[in-house]
Amino acid sequence: MQGDKTANWGAKRDTHGNQISWFGYKAHVAVDCHSELPIAIMVTPANTHDAKMAIPLIELVNKALEDSKKPKYYTMDMGYDSKDIYSVVMNDFNAQAIIPINSRGSKDHPEGCDFDGTPICSMGQRMVFWGSDAKAGTNKYRCPHVMGKCDCPYGSAWCSPSSY
Structure with missing residues (x-):
């Protein structure tokens, strides 16, 4: 039996700070807040960071929807807290990113905040x-x-x- 060459180890911390590891894949899912149904899904090896997939996922959402249905807000968890994501959402998609500030590993707060x-x-x-x-x-x-x-x-x- 051949091994899966694209699967990889992923790790994250749960809400109690415990390390969780798994081998395989991670699903990045954009969900409509009204219907609570997925509108875009991307699957990557488990070691792919969330922030790396934000822009491709947002692009997929925007390709799938008519102009009148495109989101004005993108709500994401703190794994997506990145200046690049805020900038692209605002400048390229004319929307607002709503993301909790991720202070882990960061010495400085966002500029001016x-x-x-x-x-x-x-x-x-x-x-x-x-x-x-x-x-x-x-x-x-x-x-x-x-x-x-x-x-x-x-x-x-x-x-x-x-x-x-």
Whole structure:
């Protein structure tokens, strides 16, 4: 009997931090959030990192759907946390990637953000979440000084003149 030449060892940690290993393959699946049905599947050797498959999987999703049905949001687990993925989703697919920040093995938080992805103002204070803009598909934040969360020596002089 011939061995499978493409299968390989894969490993990951479970939610309790325990190492799980297996020999074979990994399925990368894009699922429609409304129907909960798969809309794109790619199978790779088990040692293929998730982030490596994100863009090919997103391309497959976009080829399979009509323009009016293409996603505005891509929700992924933290294995996909990569600046390249955020950039490609935004610039090439005109959508927003929603991915938890993966701090494992990382010494720095995303540029301009703190440990949980909250933007930081120019004085180093956490911005205050101020809802979402459904039309733009973005979250909104306000100056922590204006919101009474900190005392800034510059007042609101560095803040946007927005009247929100």
